[in-house]
Amino acid sequence: MEWLQQLVNGISIGSIYALIALGYTMVYGIIKLINFAHGDIFMIGAFVGFYGLTHWHIGFIPSLLAAMIICSILGVVIERLAYKRLRNATRIAALITAIGMSLLIEYTTIFFRGAQPEAYPDDAVISKTFTIFGTQISSESIIILATTIILMVLLQFIVHKTKIGKAMRAVSHDMEAARLMGINVNNTISATFAIGSALAGAAGVVFGLYYTKIDPLMGIIPGVKAFIAAVLGGIGSIPGAMTGGMVLGIVETIVSAVGFSMWRDAAAFIILILILIFKPAGIFGKNTREKV
Amino acid sequence: MLKVENIDVYYGNIQALREVSLEVNEGEIVTLIGANGAGKTTLLKTLSGLLKPKKGTIEYLGKSIAGKAAQGIVKSGISQVPEGRRVFANMSVEENLDLGAYLRKDRDGIKKDMERVYELFPRLLERKNQSAGTLSGGEQQMLAMGRAIMAKPKLLLLDEPSMGLAPLMVQTIFRIIKEINEAGTTVLLVEQNAHMALSIAQRAYVIETGKVVLSGDAKELQESDEVRAAYLGGL
Numbered sequence: 227m228e229w230l231q232q233l234v235n236g237i238s239i240g241s242i243y244a245l246i247a248l249g250y251t252m253v254y255g256i257i258k259l260i261n262f263a264h265g266d267i268f269m270i271g272a273f274v275g276f277y278g279l280t281h282w283h284i285g286f287i288p289s290l291l292a293a294m295i296i297c298s299i300l301g302v303v304i305e306r307l308a309y310k311r312l313r314n315a316t317r318i319a320a321l322i323t324a325i326g327m328s329l330l331i332e333y334t335t336i337f338f339r340g341a342q343p344e345a346y347p348d349d350a351v352i353s354k355t356f357t358i359f360g361t362q363i364s365s366e367s368i369i370i371l372a373t374t375i376i377l378m379v380l381l382q383f384i385v386h387k388t389k390i391g392k393a394m395r396a397v398s399h400d401m402e403a404a405r406l407m408g409i410n411v412n413n414t415i416s417a418t419f420a421i422g423s424a425l426a427g428a429a430g431v432v433f434g435l436y437y438t439k440i441d442p443l444m445g446i447i448p449g450v451k452a453f454i455a456a457v458l459g460g461i462g463s464i465p466g467a468m469t470g471g472m473v474l475g476i477v478e479t480i481v482s483a484v485g486f487s488m489w490r491d492a493a494a495f496i497i498l499i500l501i502l503i504f505k506p507a508g509i510f511g512k513n514t515r516e517k518v
Numbered sequence: 519m520l521k522v523e524n525i526d527v528y529y530g531n532i533q534a535l536r537e538v539s540l541e542v543n544e545g546e547i548v549t550l551i552g553a554n555g556a557g558k559t560t561l562l563k564t565l566s567g568l569l570k571p572k573k574g575t576i577e578y579l580g581k582s583i584a585g586k587a588a589q590g591i592v593k594s595g596i597s598q599v600p601e602g603r604r605v606f607a608n609m610s611v612e613e614n615l616d617l618g619a620y621l622r623k624d625r626d627g628i629k630k631d632m633e634r635v636y637e638l639f640p641r642l643l644e645r646k647n648q649s650a651g652t653l654s655g656g657e658q659q660m661l662a663m664g665r666a667i668m669a670k671p672k673l674l675l676l677d678e679p680s681m682g683l684a685p686l687m688v689q690t691i692f693r694i695i696k697e698i699n700e701a702g703t704t705v706l707l708v709e710q711n712a713h714m715a716l717s718i719a720q721r722a723y724v725i726e727t728g729k730v731v732l733s734g735d736a737k738e739l740q741e742s743d744e745v746r747a748a749y750l751g752g753l
């Protein structure tokens with residue numbers, strides 16, 4: 227039953243990667259930008275959740291919602307301030323701006339609260355362990371998975387059934403044709419940032435629940451991993467980001483479980499290299515367009 | 519209804535339109551013909567608000583729309599069937615039509631127009647859940663036209679609707695353009711197929727390297743030696 231245990235762990239971490247990867251992939255899909263500040267939005271979400279639980283004492287769900295709201299505002303502000311004016315600039319200029327934005331968020335956070343880590347409280351949610359088929363499943367794992375599933379279903383609903391979702395798909399397919407429909411492209415791009423950032427904020431809170439320790443540079447590694455997950459799934463593809471995140475989480479856990487825990491992070495990069503060599507469009511990618 | 523006066527349009531430093539003037543009256547079909555690269559698409563994009571003229575005026579229903587955002591122009595009743603159809607390939611036929619009505623709020627009216635589009639193009643009804651990217655070229659053209667009709671335009675701009683279509687399909691498309699016009703929509707039709715375009719239009723403009731070089735009654739232009747030589751395949 228050891229394997230089942232690893233699968234459960236893999237799904238938990240995979241859910242976190244998937245939530246972050248969605249924001250990368252949606253933003254890439256619409257403006258072809260790799261938003262390197264996305265991992266830092268995830269970090270901000272973790273901190274908002276932390277303050278919600280320990281300072282404002284508002285409980286788990288309100289803290290989660292607060293993190294999502296604050297992150298979506300942050301995402302929109304970043305887009306309007308930094309990326310919007312670069313829409314017709316070269317991709318390298320936009321990429322460098324995104325890296326700059328990432329550093330700005332990290333070091334502004336350190337400036338205001340220092341670099342010391344924080345720990346999520348043990349009693350953030352009901353802490354209980356269930357034993358099913360000899361596999362230990364913590365209530366945290368269940369909450370992570372439930373949160374992820376609810377958010378993904380909600381996202382699918384927004385993208386496929388609502389007006390703004392249709393506008394998002396139209397703009398990502400053909401911006402000019404979307405304008406001819408009367409779609410406000412700027413607002414649609416902002417909405418994409420808002421939704422992607424809210425998902426990253428939620429990922430930050432569930433990350434805190436699962437790993438407890440958070441710090442201002444915590445977004446870097448999960449950010450890169452989620453980016454790899456997005457590429458693995460096919461950047462620009464929403465089902466791809468979900469699948470890529472899960473696959474990456476499970477692979478990493480298996481690599482650790484078979485005794486190569488030192489190789490856990492390397493596994494992600496090996497996957498990235500392999501996918502770029504053998505299937506650059508990713509699992510769900512349809513077209514082999516250029517990548518950054 | 520539409521009055522364009524002396525507009526200059528540039529792509530960066532490259533001038534694509536030079537002092538273009540053109541007029542479309544309510545109820546008409548006006549056609550704009552010209553060779554590749556003459557500036558036809560540029561003019562339609564400018565009318566739809568995708569490009570801004572550097573000089574000149576565009577008046578529509580008595581109001582200036584030069585440089586106005588595309589959204590406002592669609593709202594005021596101008597919609598475009600772009601060159602190359604540009605359907606949203608990743609979405610279904612019905613979703614494409616829904617997007618055509620993006621700015622409308624009148625649910626009943628939208629439903630009625632959807633039925634009308636399916637009446638005009640029964641093939642779209644059969645394929646309403648099919649993804650637009652898998653439609654044939656002719657079907658995509660029908661979808662692009664249906665999508666523009668869903669905006670309930672007063673003025674419909676069509677950019678080379680016959681491009682790449684078999685003769686029979688071209689005839690169908692032109693018949694439907696006439697039907698749309700007879701139902702009360704004014705049409706500005708850009709075409710390479712000068713013969714067909716001149717036969718359904720009341721008036722025509724000929725554009726060459728960014729300048730309007732000829733204009734007048736469609737029948738007269740069809741007879742004129744210049745047009746026959748240049749656009750109707752010789753005398």
Ligand SMILES: Nc1ncnc2c1ncn2[C@@H]1O[C@H](COP(=O)(O)OP(=O)(O)OP(=O)(O)O)[C@@H](O)[C@H]1O
Nearest residue numbers: 529532534552553554555556557558559560561601
């Ligand atoms: N995005 C662009 N950037 C620079 N130049 C452009 C751009 N689009 C068009 N042009 C130039 O503007 C001129 C007019 O182009 P336009 O597309 O309006 O021609 P057209 O009459 O529609 O031709 P066709 O019949 O081939 O569609 C051409 O010389 C073209 O090269």
Ligand SMILES: [Mg+2]
Nearest residue numbers: 558559560601
């Ligand atoms: Mg053209």
